[in-house]
Amino acid sequence: MAPKVLDRDEKRRYIALAAVTVFGDKGFEQTRMIDVAMAAEIGKGTIYEYFDSKEALMEGALEALLAHMTEALLPTALPGESPLETLAAMTQKTVAAMKHVRDAYRFFLEYMLLKSRKDEGLGPFTALLTSYRQAIADLIEAGKQRGEIRPDIDAYETAAAFSAWFDGAIFHWMVVPEPVSLEAMGQRFWEMVIRGLAIDSGVDKK
Amino acid sequence: MAPKVLDRDEKRRYIALAAVTVFGDKGFEQTRMIDVAMAAEIGKGTIYEYFDSKEALMEGALEALLAHMTEALLPTALPGESPLETLAAMTQKTVAAMKHVRDAYRFFLEYMLLKSRKDEGLGPFTALLTSYRQAIADLIEAGKQRGEIRPDIDAYETAAAFSAWFDGAIFHWMVVPEPVSLEAMGQRFWEMVIRGLAIDSGVDKK
C-alpha cells in the first residue's frame, strides 16, 4: 500500500543528477526547465512533481552532488599511514575528484556565487567545507604531535588556507586549462607547501 | 570641431564602472539594463549609445575593472628588495586588492565562469592572469639565481599553483567570511609556502 517510496526518491535523485549536468553545462539562469526535462528524458511537467520550482531543483541538485562529493573528498587514514601521508593522499584525491566532476564543479561555483549574494547561508555546502577544513586541521595537529609538522603552525587557519587552494586551482584550470595540468599544479602545490620555497628559513615572515 | 573624444571615452568608462558595481552586486543575469542606467543616472537608451548590447557592456565593464586591477596586482620591485621580499609584498598587495574590490570580484568570477562555458577565450582576462603568473615565475627564477629559492623548483608551474591560491582564498572568504580572516589566510599561506609545513625535508614527494 505504501506507495513506492524508494522509486520516488530514486526518481527524484535521477532528475537532480540530470539537473547537475545541465546546470553545470549552461549555468543556472541559462538553463531552461525543458533542458533538464530533456536531459532526464521526461516531460516538463514531471519535474514539478518532484521539485516545487527551478530554485528548489537547484537545491536538490546541489544536495545530490554534495552526497557524491562528500564521499569523494573526505580523507580516510589508512592504517600505519602518517598524517602527512594521509594529507598527501587527500590532496591527490581531491584534485582527481574535482577534475572528475569538472562540469558539475562549475555548478558548485555558481551555486556559491549565487548564494553569497543573498543572506541565506550556503546550507549544506557550508557543512562540507567545514568538515573538509576540520579534517585537514586534524591532520596538521596530528602531524605536529608526531613531530612531522612544525609546532608553531596554527592548525585551523593553515587548514583554511590549504583547502582554499583547491578551489582556486580548479577555477584556473577550468578557465585557462592550459598550459599547466591540474595534476602538475597539485604536485607543485604539495612541494611548495611541504618543503617550502625558501632555502633557509631566515626569511622574514611575509 | 574635434569631437569631444575624451568626453565620450570618459562617459563610456563611467558607465562601465557603474555596470561593474551592479553586475557584482546582482550578477550578470539578474542585472537589468535599467539597473545599470539608474546606477549611472542616465536613461536606459543611452547605454546603447556606448555599448552594443548587454554582453558588450559586460566586456566593457570587465575591461574597466581589469585596468584597475592590473595596476593594483602586478608587482613593482623596489630598489634593493630581494625577490622573496617582492613576492611577499605582492602577496599582501593582492590580498588587500581583492578584499578591496570584494563585490567587483564576484563579477570577475562570474565572468570567468560565463566565458569558460563558451569556446571564446577569456579575452583580456587571460592577459592579466598570464602576466601575473609570469611575474611570479620571474620572481621565483630570480630567487633561484640569488640562492634564496630552492633550485629544483619549476618556476612557471609553481607560479601557476601559487597564483591559483588567491582566487580560492577570496572565494572561500566571500562565501564563508568567518571565522578566518582573509589576512590571516594570506599570512598562513605565506608561511606554509615559504618555510614549508614539514620539519625535515626527508618527506617523500607526494
Add this chain to the structure above:
Amino acid sequence: MAPKVLDRDEKRRYIALAAVTVFGDKGFEQTRMIDVAMAAEIGKGTIYEYFDSKEALMEGALEALLAHMTEALLPTALPGESPLETLAAMTQKTVAAMKHVRDAYRFFLEYMLLKSRKDEGLGPFTALLTSYRQAIADLIEAGKQRGEIRPDIDAYETAAAFSAWFDGAIFHWMVVPEPVSLEAMGQRFWEMVIRGLAIDSGVDKK
C-alpha cells in the same frame, strides 16, 4: 449480474453535488479538478469515469442543482388558496430558497454568464426559467379571472418582469449584503408590486 446501475448514478450525482459546492465557492475557472476530487474524497482520475471533461462536470453539476431548485421553486397551490396567496407564498419560498443556496447560486449566475457567451442555449436552465415564468403567468391569469388582479395586465410579460426581480435581488444581496436584508427586500418588493407605489392610479404610464 445486473451492473450496479443505481450505485453508478448515485456516485455520479454525489460527485456533481461536490462540484456544485466547489464551483460556487471558487468559480468555474478557478476550480481545479483536484479540488472537486478532494471535496468528493475520491481520486482525480475517478471524476473522468463519470464525466468526460471539466465542462461536462459543470453541466452535470448544474443538472443536479436544477433538480434541487426546481422542486424548491415551483409553486404548489394549496387547496382553497387564492392565486395572489399562492404567488405570495411562492415569493417567500423563492427568496428563502435562494438564500439557502447562496453559494451554489453563484454557480448558477456564472453558468448563465458562461453560456450566454456561446450560441449554445442555456439548456436545462431555460426549462426551469420558462416553467417558473409560466407558473407565475398562470397565477396572474387565474387572478385576473378571479377578479383579484387588474384585467389589463399582460400576464406573460408581467411574469417575466416579476421573476427577473429575484435574480437581481439575490445578486445585490450577494455582492452588497448590507444594509438591507434579503427578506426585507422581498417584503418591499411584494408591497410595491401588489399595491403599487402611487396613491391614485391617474399616473401616466411610464
Add this chain to the structure above:
Amino acid sequence: MAPKVLDRDEKRRYIALAAVTVFGDKGFEQTRMIDVAMAAEIGKGTIYEYFDSKEALMEGALEALLAHMTEALLPTALPGESPLETLAAMTQKTVAAMKHVRDAYRFFLEYMLLKSRKDEGLGPFTALLTSYRQAIADLIEAGKQRGEIRPDIDAYETAAAFSAWFDGAIFHWMVVPEPVSLEAMGQRFWEMVIRGLAIDSGVDKK
C-alpha cells in the same frame, strides 16, 4: 518638460476601454493579454506599461466603465417634473443604458461575482450602487411629501428592492433574450410597481 500626462492618461483609458470590450466578450479568465493587446492594436508588453497585471487591468477597465455608467444612470430631475415622472424617466434611461452596454454589462456582472468571492469590497462599484439606491430613495421620499406616493412606504428599503430589478432583468434578457424584450419588461415592471397588481388593496401583505 512635464511628460505628456494627458496623452498617458488617455492611452491608459483607451486600453482600459479595449479591455472592457474583450472582458465582456470572453470573460475575465478566458481573456488573454494578447487579446486585449490586439483589440487595442498595441503590443502585449505595452499593456504592462500602464497596468501592473491582468487584475489591475480589470480594475482599470471597471473604473473606465463606471465613469461611463455613472453618467448614464444617475437621474437628473428636469424642472417642473414630478418625482414619479423623474423616476419613470430614470427607469427608461437605465433600461436603455444597460441594453446599450449589453456586452460590457457582462463584465460588470462577472466583476461583481469575482469580487463577492473575496473579502475585498466591491470598491468603486459599491459607490455607484449606493448612489443609485439613494437617488431612488430620495425620489420616493419626495413623492411621499408631494402626496404622490403612499406615505407608509419605507423609502430606502423599497429603493433597494426597486433598483435590484434592473440587474435581474438585464440578466434574464442576456441569457434568454426572447421572447420578451427588455423594453417590454421595463414597461411591465413600471406598471406593476406604480399601480400594483391587485385590484383592491385589501390584500394581506406578503
Add this chain to the structure above:
DNA sequence: TATGAATGAGTATTCATTCAT
C-alpha cells in the same frame, strides 16, 4: 546625443487529461 515608450521573443509554471497499474 539622450531619452523612455513600445515591442515581442522567451520562460517558469499550472492544470486538464490520459493511461498503466
Add this chain to the structure above:
DNA sequence: CATGAATGAATACTCATTCAT
C-alpha cells in the same frame, strides 16, 4: 472501477533592444 504519476499545451509577465522625438 479507482487511482495518481506523467504529460505538454497554454499563458502571464519580463526585459533587452529599437527608434521616434
